[in-house]
Structures are given as C-alpha cells and as structure tokens.
Amino acid sequence: MSGAASALFLLDIKGRVLIWRDYRGDVSAVEAERFFTKLIEKEGDPESQDPVVYDNGVSYMFVQHSNVYLMTATRQNCNAASLIFFLHRIVDVFKHYFEELEEESLRDNFVVVVKSLCIYDLRSLLVALIHLGKMLNYFVLGWQYELLDEIMDFGYPQYTEAKILSEFIKTDAYRMEATQRPPMAVTNAVSWRSEGINYKKNEVFLDVVESVNILVNSNGQIIRSDVVGALKMRTYLSGMPECKLGLNDRVLLEAQGRATKGKAIDLEDIKFHQCVRLARFENDRTISFIPPDGAFDLMTYRLSTQVKPLFWVEAQVEKHSKSRIEITVKARSQFKERSTATNVEIELPVPADATTPNVRTSMGSAAYAPEKDALIWKIRSFPGGKEYMLRAEFRLPSITDEEAAPERKAPIRVKFEIPYFTVSGIQVRYLKIIEKSGYQALPWVRYITTAGEYELRLI
Incomplete structure (x- = not known):
C-alpha cells in the first residue's frame, strides 16, 4: 500500500486538461480522457459517488473544487486515502497563492517570464498550452509546475504547507522569485514552521x-x-x-x-x-x-x-379568511441567566405570496425579506432565561389557485453567538x-x- 502516484492532472468542468505533471512516465494525457469518460458513467449511478475510479489497470483518485477537478493516476497499489488528502492539501496551497482555485485563476497564473529556461516536462507543458490557447515564447516557466515539483517528488507527496512553500516559491502578479535554497522547515521534522521567527511581543x-x-x-x-x-x-x-x-x-x-x-x-x-x-x-x-x-x-x-436546545421557538399561524394571515412567535432562551447571547437572528418562513407586513416585537427588530419568503427577527442581546414575542400580520392575494399543490413550509432557522460559554x-x-x-x-x-x-x- 506504499505505491506512488504516476501523474497529477487538473481538469476543467468538461474534462479538458488545464495542467498536468508526469512523475513516473507510465501514464499519458490519454488517461485524463479515460478518467472523465468513466466519471460521466458513474454520475448516472447514485450509489457510485466515491472518489476513486478504476479502469484498465489505472486507479484514479479525484476531488472537485469549484469548476476544477484535481486527479491523480497510478498503476500501483497505493494508499487512496492519503492521495485524496494530498489533493485537498493542493487546493489549500493554490488558494494560498491566488486566493481561489478555479479555472480562470489557473489560466491567469499559468505562465510567467523569468531569466532562465526551467521546464521539466516540455511535452506536458505544450499540451497544457494548447488547451489554454497560450503562445510559447522564448523563456517560460509555469510556477504552478514549480509548486507541483515541490509538493510531490517521483509520485510521493512532499511539502504541502503553503506558508513554507511561499518562502522559496514567491509570486507577485506574474513575477516569480526563487530563493537560493529551501528554508530549514523543509529539511527538518518541523515542516510547518520556519526558524528565525521573531516578535517583539509574544x-x-x-x-x-x-x-x-x-x-x-x-x-x-x-x-x-x-x-x-x-x-x-x-x-x-x-x-x-x-x-x-x-x-x-x-x-x-x-x-x-x-x-x-x-x-x-x-x-x-x-x-x-x-x-x-x-x-x-x-x-x-x-x-x-x-x-x-x-x-x-x-x-x-x-x-x-x-x-438541550439553547433556544426554543414556537410559532402559531392563524388564517383569517383567505386574505389575511397572523403569526405569533415566542422565542425563549434555555441557558443560565449569567450568559447572554448576541446577534440572535430568527428566520421565520412566510407564504410566498404574502404582502403588506405589519410586525410588532417585544424586543429587537423584524424585517420582511421577500427574496427568502421569510421574516427576519434580530435581537442584539438575548440574556439567558428570557422570553420575547413577535406578532406579524400579512395580506394574502384574494384569488388563489385551488388546484395548486400545498406549499411546503421551510423550517424556522436560528443563528446566535454566546460568548464565554460552551x-x-x-x-x-x-x-x-x-x-x-x-x-x-x-x-x-x-x-x-x-x-x-x-x-x-x-x-
């Protein structure tokens, strides 16, 4: 179970290769097409939504982030869980470098111009450039390839701490600077912390x-x-x-x-x-x-x-004829009096066709949010052992569709924070x-x- 990954692929939502790195030479870009074909077949089977695909002697482990698939391919019997975890770490690394990992950010940060030619796999770079519609000039370097070479070596995961990687792979817009040698953190047992950190106040x-x-x-x-x-x-x-x-x-x-x-x-x-x-x-x-x-x-x-629920909310809904509805709500805090909840927000569902709200509260304020079909009741400070009330009246349309299906009521949702309390x-x-x-x-x-x-x- 100690086998290594053969290659790492980044694909767009349609299965096209954005960038890939060949580590062992026993797979090709064709494997990405086979993977995506098998993935499409699996999408029709709700019981097969696992992150591992096997086809013709090749195992594919993948994760999806935004509109990008990250996938490793291997012909060995490897630890699938560790490689899937490694893919999640790659997401963190790329988000560290350009805030969000998505197809557009990969395209924008793909190639930079530097002083010397440093391409480890020209064939895979050319394939990616064709897909991206870029032009290959004289001296190019995908700093993403630099990252891929640092975080994996011959198919074995290496350094995945973004803070440490950024010490010797530095980017500023489309420029990259590489230090002469990696920091000590990548050569000792404490890979998550660099030496020489100093603060005036610890x-x-x-x-x-x-x-x-x-x-x-x-x-x-x-x-x-x-x-x-x-x-x-x-x-x-x-x-x-x-x-x-x-x-x-x-x-x-x-x-x-x-x-x-x-x-x-x-x-x-x-x-x-x-x-x-x-x-x-x-x-x-x-x-x-x-x-x-x-x-x-x-x-x-x-x-x-x-x-025990920290907040208990009861709601009574009364319909007066077919044109008016009245809602009475009681909200009660069920924690000790010495604690106080802050920023309490209670979202109360109302009919989608309700209009002309008339709201009264014993504490806080309430506002009608038609885009959510809800009434939002906000209470800035809610001490323990207290109970507050809200009454709201809405108008309903005088004409309704009697054949319409009964409306499914959304639940009451509560948000809150209680400091100094667990x-x-x-x-x-x-x-x-x-x-x-x-x-x-x-x-x-x-x-x-x-x-x-x-x-x-x-x-």
Missing part, C-alpha cells in the same frame, strides 16, 4: 468554538442533536516554542486520580493538527506541540450526546509556552458557542 490566542446542530420536528421532538467543537489558535511566538495544553479530559483526570464529577468531559472524533505529538497524547493525554506561525486549528472534536463544558486547564530563550509569553483563552444547522420544523 502572544498566543486560543478560541474554543463550539457549533450546535439541532433539528426539531413539529411535535417538539429532537430528531438530531450534536456539538462540533474546534480549538482555533493564533500564535505570535519567537523561535521554536514548545506548547503544552491541558483540558478537563475525563481519561486524564481519572488517570491522575482526581475527582471528575461534573467537571470532566468525554470528547469524540478528536482530530489534531499535524504539529501535535500523537504518541504523547495516547500515552498521557497531554497535548504537546510546536505550533505553526499564525492562525491554525489545533484540534477538532464532536459530542454526539443529546443537548455546551460541552470543556475547559482549558493550562496553556504553557516554553522556549529556550526563556521569554515570557501571554496566553489568551476565549470561549464561544454558535449556531450550526439549528432548525425547528413547523410541519
């Missing part, structure tokens, strides 16, 4: 962000409920700091013989950034790492246990920063809960 910002997903049916029963969390960091630290993070993790506290009643949490589906030492975490549950510079997600997790009860027990120079660093920790897919059905 700080670490850690945001614990939880997103609540809830689906409630018209009978008030919770159909789906889960919490997705992330530890988002922004580090501005000099040198090569060692960071250690401790959480109120039940396994760790029990191993240390500490009381866990009401304080510990059980996290599921934990995923770490590559900087975390997994062996250390598995041994003693310590999150130890050398952080990348700037912003990154240190960890993500999920809680599948059913949670549903799971997760707590950062400590965050230590150790660096050989011995400087003092300031860690800042913030908690926030937001609404994910938060929906309450009316029917």
